[in-house]
Amino acid sequence: MIKVAIVGAGAISSRHVEGYLKFPERAKIVAVADIYEDKAAKHVSDYHLDAVSVSDYKQLLADPNIDLVTICTPPSTHAQIAIDFLLAGKHVLVEKPMAASLAECDAMIAAAKKSGKILSVVAQNRFRTPWMKLKRVLDEKLAGEILHAQVNSYWWRGHSYYDLWWRGTWESEGGGCTLNHAVHHIDALQWMMGLPTEVYAMMSNVAHDNAEVEDISMAMLRFASGGVGQITSSVVHHGQEQQLVFQCQHARLSAPWNLYASAPMQNGFPERNTEFEQNIQDFYDKFPDVEYQEHAGQIENVLTALENHGEVLIDGNEGRKTLELIVAIYKSASIGKPVRLPLAFDDPFYTKDGLMASVPRFYEKTGSVERFENNIITTSGN
Template identity: 50%
Template sequence: MINVAVVGTGNIAHAHVGGLLTFPDRCKIVALCDIYPEKAQAMKEKYQLDCEIFADHQVMLNSDLKIDLVHVCTPPYVHCEIAVNSMNAGCNVVVEKPMATCLAECDRMLEAERHNGVTMACIAQNRFRNSIYRLKKTVDSNLAGKICLANVQSAWWRGHCYYDLWWRGTWEKEGGGPTLNHAVHHIDMLNWLEGRMPDSVMAMLTNVMHDNAEVEDLSLACLRYADGSLAQITSSVVHHGEEQGIVLQCADAKISAPWEVKAEVTQANGFPKQEGNEALKKALEEFQEQIPPLAHEGHTGEIENVLSALEKGERPLITGEDGRRTVEVITAIYKAGFTGQQVKLPIESGDEYYTFDGVLKNAVHFYEKTASVENFAEERITVGNYK
């Protein structure tokens, strides 16, 4: 039995608790921790948990309570501190997205994992959506040929009051806008589908709808890979309908999530034949249909993967190294957007943007946050739309 503590009991923690409770014979929630202990108490009562409540994660770690795994579900600016302290206490960790606010923090976390001989997983639950999982399998089959252009749509909508919460919309506490906190899902998926990192990035950032936030609410980025292929990433909280997805224009066919397949074949004049490549379209459809569905999707699917990895002494699907790669692409987008210049990857430790202080020093404040609320009432949240 794996004893689990959840640190941070806000909106996303419910997805973690729900996932953990799916496997009562494999794990048990023994602690909830929040700087607002009344929120942790409310979560305990809602799910009828037999667990202890803490207001400080270090007090929790120093207690006599046996904890094997800590889920870090706090705002991004304390991910590193809580994860490192937990690993130094001998606990494995699952860190919500984004892994951290900068590459220096990511490297501190990776070093703590190595030094303590524990396991760190980073949440990127959309790899555990059937549509994304099947798209990855199809890419790896090479039926569609190499990826020439990826169009990534991280389209969300958040009302003006979304950024009223005290830590949101500030560079210091949230670390960024939708590029860091929403598109993180899609950038992880892009890195996974491509199986490689870009070598340069260009970007533009703006804030067009949220004058109570310092950070961007919309960014457009272009990534270039070593072979000349490109990727476009839209990161937004101004898109009505939240229609998200990834379209891959491959050498021989277009494939996407939500699933769609197109395949052209040329006439003698270079224009496409009206019927397209019917044989290839049929082969791709048949390949998709034969991929068995995942037993669990979303957070529950990733949590099951982490539990299995701990039980078997294996690495989880989404590691700290994966989380760092995502943060590196996001850092490059911010650097490119702040400077108006093309940014080369990798970002080395001597780069000013390697540290959070460097990011904060250079961050563009679109607006200044002058008022805030301490907590929101518990209401429904949206976690992605791939229909």
């Protein structure tokens, strides 16, 4: 039985608690920590946990009864908490984004290596059936090479969203929608296609004058293969339609799953190639659906790795790749020039202090509330 501590009892932590509760024979939550101890205690009560609640995560560092720690705190705190627990001999699953800078990512990875413990970074959408199957189709190159990739990470958040005390500043949130909303789709892009070699981006804040950070960004990408891509990250899109689209040599593939293949007529105009589509669809259909979806799927992956002394699907290095692409978007949008990848260790944007000294502050954060009474969140659109 793997003993688990949850650090951070905000809205997203419920997904983790519910995920662990799907595996009662394999994992048990024994502690919940939050700076507001009553929130931690409410988790214990609401979910009928046989667990202690504490206000300071450091009270749990030396607890020999804890094997695995899930971190669900604001992004600016991820690195220190993760490093503390790793060096205390605990395995760590940390919510996205992994950290506030590449330097912090590297410190977390180093702590995991030193301790010999697992560090896994949440990217729960990799554990969705359409994404997993799309990855298999792309890996097999059934539709040929990728010519153009399109990421639409469209979300909508009201003005009051940024009133929560830790949101809306570069210091505490680490960024806006590019870092905290599009992270899942950006992670999927680099998982499926690899990192680009060049990024050219712009960003703005068009609807949230109570936040320093961006509420929309757009990036153009160039890959070593010669393919190109584009990413739109937004919290101003009504309807929240999100998709990944890969235009390949012989067909269009996307998530949510959609397939279209064209063949040229004699004059070069397209006609639909249904026979080719059927071949790809048959390959797609032969793979079973993912048994455990999203957070539960990632938690199951971590539990299996611990039980079998194996590896996790999304480790610290994978989490770092995603953040590197996001940092490149921020750098390009801030300096108004293309940015080459990988970023160097002496790049000003490598550290949090360097990034904060260089990014624009669109507005001054004017509202600050400790918590919202309504703790309901949505974690996906259509």
